[in-house]
Amino acid sequence: MPEKPSSAGYRSLLRLKMPRRLALACVPADFSDWLDYAAVVALLVYGWGQGPVMLAVFALALSLPYVIVGPLLAVLVDRAPLRGVLFATNLGRALATFAFAFTGDTWVLLGLVFVRGCIDSAFTPARQATIQATTPTELLGHAQGLHQAINQTSKIAGPAIGGALLAFWPAQSVFLFNGALSLFAAIIILGVSVPERVATSSTTQTFAMRSMAGFAEFRRSRRLRIALIFSASAYFSFFLYDALIALLAEGFGFDATAFGLSISASGLGGLLGALLAGRIAGNHPMRSMSLAAVTSGLATGIIAITAMLGLAIQLPAFLLALGFMGGATAFMLVPYRTIVQAEAPPDRIARVFASGEAVIVTTMLSAPLIGSAIATRWGTPSAFFTGGVLLILLGGATLIANRRPAQS
Template sequence: MTSDAAAPSYKALLGLKPARRLALASVPADFSDWLDYAAVIALVVFAWGEGPYVMALLALALSLPYVVVGPFLAVIVDHAPIRTVLVISNLGRGLATLAFAFVDQTFVLLALVFLRGCIDSAFTPARQAAIQATTPEALRGHANGLHQAINQTSKIAGPAIGGLLLAVWQPQQVFLFNAVLSGVAMLLAATVIVPTRPVSDAPKGKFLTESLKGIAEFRRSTKLLIALIFSSCAYFAFFLYDALIALLADGFGFDATVFGFSIAASGFGGLIGALVAGRVAERRPILTMSLAAMVSGTTTALLASAALLGWPVQVAAFLLVLGFMGGATAFMLVPYRTIVQREAPPDRIARVFATGEAVIVGSMLSAPLIGSVIASQWGTPAAFLAGGVMLVLLGVVTLASVLRP
């Protein structure tokens, strides 16, 4: 770089028209996801009065598409024009959301939630492919930080806006509004100019063989494999305690209001963390992930130890710790995506990303159940302690593998 103006920065990233338009298209796309989530929960729990069994099925309907469908749809994503996939997937998500508004049976709604997740399992790898194709390598860390920040903002504001809308609208009306948001995302995605990807010289095989080429890339690249194993273990550790934050807050004597603030603090920490991680992820991504795991795990373990020992924790300190934990999570996610975009060939990136998503989500599925067993046997703080210790060990082992001569 010859000048500060040419140095990698968010300003330089947003100065690129394709990157700017892709980020702009991501705003309504991500907001519609979280508004949908809030409206589906409101409809199933408060309007239809469903209980834990249906909520468990809903969690599966939200998660399984990325495990059982995403890796296969990624074959199509890798061979189709990226902009076309972005447009069609936003259209499909909008139509699925529109269908939510006309459903009056729980299992039909769950089937549509699964269908929307299948469509989204094509949209997410396509967006990663678009970032790779439209962003210079030096700015990809910033691009991933920006898109993660958009997602975190949606995660904070989406349910809040959804709650306000649900105060005056029925869930079905929120679904109609979300369908319009997906339409806006589709129109914005249509304006993104994505360079044509290079055509692979490798002969095309059968569909199943093509879908397995994402796995082959993890075998080829040690850095990709380390990043995937790290991310799978990290998310497993997170989800050991993620669903138990309300119980931990209650154990410290905090009420529902503080719990609500703690979720907001975690989201805000994730937002700040994503923007900062975007600045450093490109240089030493695996080192960044390792140090973040060690810091996050230590913080989580200390909070859990305070709860186990009965030490008092002030509200401000509790919120600060939750925000810090949320920020550290972003320091693990942003570098992972940066590594995928750096290591995966352009003609296979969707399959590589979808394969990684399938492994990560698959590893997450059992974590809440295991965390609840730990909590029921030894108390809620024990689940946080187990997750924190696992993160520290993960960071140490990963760091050792990187520093090994």
């Protein structure tokens, strides 16, 4: 059974030995991901002179494992001891990252990126299963907020640190450093003790049937289903305009330095939003997600209309708006994961989480292309306006749907 807290809150969560060790292990694990990202892009573009096509293939190599491999590996994650899975996946990520340093071929490197992504597609559901197994129910929201904050901090600082290291080291040396980070995470994982899970699913099912159990949970639970549809739709809305922030900043007359600050502002907003969502979104997660979508949509729409009308905006106001949008994004993600933790049976939590990730990533993949087409045809602000309107409609529709009597 999970340890009992003395009182609710992040301090209560971090007083518990196993949640604290898991969070500590996830710091080097998450930082390794984002340091790798910066190093691979630098090697492809500046080292090997690759262009947009190979960068697109790189994006696919990062994303596709969660769609086509994650739900399959999650079957094994749900059956194996979680500490062993966490250790093996961090060790595997370390070995794959070390291999990055010893290849001089673009396609081999991208193949290794895909392999590392496949390993990561098992680590992420195993982390969620471990959170569920070691965290008291009343602190699940705080646990999700803490882990999202770790990931968001890594997303902000990882590329910056990677860029700084690349000023002194070749990309291959950064890969070796990143591999060492994953090894360090694996060593910390050895100190995590996870209670055994009681299996409730039939052992006579075929592998294919077991791999579909995660999707079946979304059909069984109306609450899970609404949360997944919401999250997939929200991510689609974000990614209509996420890659166009530089063009929007340029349209307002801001330079490259201001663009860098805007990314930092969005990341900082996401970090603060994750911690705040962990505190207050656990009691009413669907309502929190819906209201966050409406407010984020309004902020996005206001920025878009300002640009459409050719109005000037001061840089601090622009940064504040992007920070608010980043915080609202976290306010949608943390409650979704809290709902999955609360609804999914312990013996299939990894499959439920991996199945949801597969649906979300599949939905996301088409959004940048559609957003680019909208921006090309009607201008960059139109993509932001479209995404903002979709978020407002999504939040309103989810509020209405959530008022109906729950049915399984």
